[in-house]
Amino acid sequence: MNLAFKALNDATRREILQLLQERDMTAGEIVDKFRISGPSISHHLDLLKQAKLVTAVKEGQFIYYSLNTTVVDEILKWMMQFKSKKK
Amino acid sequence: MNLAFKALNDATRREILQLLQERDMTAGEIVDKFRISGPSISHHLDLLKQAKLVTAVKEGQFIYYSLNTTVVDEILKWMMQFKSKKK
DNA sequence: ATAATATTTAGATATTTGTCTAAATATTTA
DNA sequence: TAAATATTTAGACAAATATCTAAATATTAT
Numbered sequence: 001m002n003l004a005f006k007a008l009n010d011a012t013r014r015e016i017l018q019l020l021q022e023r024d025m026t027a028g029e030i031v032d033k034f035r036i037s038g039p040s041i042s043h044h045l046d047l048l049k050q051a052k053l054v055t056a057v058k059e060g061q062f063i064y065y066s067l068n069t070t071v072v073d074e075i076l077k078w079m080m081q082f083k084s085k086k087k
Numbered sequence: 088m089n090l091a092f093k094a095l096n097d098a099t100r101r102e103i104l105q106l107l108q109e110r111d112m113t114a115g116e117i118v119d120k121f122r123i124s125g126p127s128i129s130h131h132l133d134l135l136k137q138a139k140l141v142t143a144v145k146e147g148q149f150i151y152y153s154l155n156t157t158v159v160d161e162i163l164k165w166m167m168q169f170k171s172k173k174k
Numbered sequence: 175a176t177a178a179t180a181t182t183t184a185g186a187t188a189t190t191t192g193t194c195t196a197a198a199t200a201t202t203t204a
Numbered sequence: 205t206a207a208a209t210a211t212t213t214a215g216a217c218a219a220a221t222a223t224c225t226a227a228a229t230a231t232t233a234t
C-alpha cells in the first residue's frame with residue numbers, strides 16, 4: 001500500500017501505467033515514449049514493480065512489462081472508505 | 088491530481104484523512120493523535136489542504152479540519168481507468 | 175568469437191520532503 | 205492589559221528522490 005502510493009506519486013510513472021493499460025510494452029518501447037534516459041525509466045519501472053503495479057517477463061533480449069490491476073483494486077477499496085456516509 | 092497523490096504519499100497524512108472521515112477535528116485534537124510535533128502536523132495539514140483533500144474553518148481560536156471528498160472522487164475515477172477490459 | 179542491441183546496475187548530484195525547535199500571530203480569559 | 209492557549213511560520217537539517225552518465229550483463233546476429 002505504502003509502495004503503491006509512493007509509485008503513484010510521480011507523473012512519469014502514472015503515464016507508464018496508462019501506456020501499459022493499452023498494451024504490454026518492452027522497456028525500450030516505454031523509454032521511447034519519454035524524453036528521459038533509459039536508466040531513469042528503468043528505475044521508475046523498478047519502483048512500479050516493487051509496488052506490484054506492473055509485472056515483467058523476459059523474452060529473449062527484451063523484457064515485457066504489463067499492468068497488474070491487483071494493487072489497483074486495493075487502492076480503490078482503500079479510497080472507497082472516504083465515500084461512506086457521514087453519520 | 089498531482090498534489091493529491093503527493094498528499095496521499097505519506098502514512099501520517101493518510102491517517103489524518105481517516106480520522107477526519109469519522110468526525111471533524113481541530114488541529115490540536117489531530118496533533119494529540121500522533122507523536123509528532125505540532126508544527127509537523129500543521130505542515131501535513133497544509134499539504135492536505137493544498138491537495139483539497141481537507142478544508143479548514145476557523146472558529147475562535149480553534150481551526151476545524153474537515154474531509155473533502157471531491158478530490159477523492161477524482162482519484163477514484165482516475166484509478167478506474169485501469170479496470171477497463173483488456174482488448 | 176565479435177559486434178550490436180536491450181536493459182539494468184552503480185555512483186554522483188541537485189531537489190524535495192519530513193521532522194524538529196524557536197518565534198510569530200491570533201484569540202480568549204483573568 | 206497581561207497571561208494563557210491554539211495554531212502557524214521560519215529556518216535548519218538529515219533522509220529520500222529523480223535524474224544523469226558510465227559501466228555491466230545478457231541476448232542475438234554476423
